[in-house]
Amino acid sequence: MATELDRLRDEGYVVLPEVLPAESLARIREQLDPYLQGEYPGRNDFEGHRSERVYALLDKAPAIAELVGHSRTLGLIDQLLEPNYLLSACLAILLHPGETAQRWHHDDAFVTLPRPRESYSVSTIWAIDDFTADNGATEVLPGSHRWDGAPIVGDRDDGVVVEMPAGSVVVFLGTTVHRGGANRSAGRRLAITPQYCAPWARPQETFTLSVRPSMAASYPQRLRELLGYSIHPPFMGHVDGRHPGKRLDPAFTDAAAGPRSAEFWNDR
Known part of the structure; x- marks a missing residue:
C-alpha cells in the first residue's frame, strides 16, 4: 500500500485529512480575526482582488506555530529537503465570494535550474474552513512536478480539486503546478499556507x-x-x-x- 510519501513523490501532492482538532481551529480563527477585517486586500490578480492576505503570522497569531511545526508535515518534509531547511513563507489567505481562480503556477519558480529537477521547496495549505469545489479549493495538476521546461500552463480546467474538511492539510512539492480555485459560493474560505525551502535558498519572508x-x-x-x-x-x-x-x-x-x-x- 502506497505511503503518504510515496503518493507525494508520485503525484506531486498528498492530503492528510483532519489532522488538526477543532479546538486548534477555533484558537487560530480567534487570533486571526482582528487581521481579517478588510485591511489587507490582495494587491493584484494573483493575490486576488476579492481576497485578504495576512503575512508575518507568527508575530500576530502564535497559534499558527502548531501548523508550522506539525509533526505530520515536517515528517514528510524531513525526507524531501536537506537538513536545516527554512520556513520560506507563512500567510493566511481568505477568499471572499466572487474571487476568481488564480493563474497556474509552481511555488519554487524562484529556482532557475532547468526542469525536470528535484524540488527545492515544499508547500502546505491548511484548510481552516472546509475546502470545496465551490468555495475556491486548491487545484493541482498531478504529475506536473515532472514536466520539462518552464511549466507555462495557460488556460485549462482539468486540475484536480483538493476538497478536504477543515483541519486537513495538502502537502505538495514546489515543482507541482497548482492554483487557488474560484469562490463561487456565498461564504468565505480561509487557509493558512506555511511553505519551506532548501537551507541555501532565500526565504520569501524575512x-x-x-x-x-x-x-x-x-x-x-x-x-x-x-x-x-x-x-x-x-x-x-x-x-x-x-x-x-x-x-x-x-x-x-x-x-x-x-x-x-x-x-x-x-x-x-
Missing part, C-alpha cells in the same frame, strides 16, 4: 525581522531554526561570526541546537 525576537524566543527550538535562527554547515546564517541563536538567548549553546547545527559555533 522572519528574523517580521517576527519580534521576544516572540521568536518563545517558540520551540525547531521552530526558531525554521525562522532562520540556525546554521547550515559550515557557516551559512551566522551573525557576526556567532550562531544566531545567541541573539535570542545569550545562554544558548550548540548542544541546545542539536544535530542540525555546526559543531564549532559555540566557541565564541
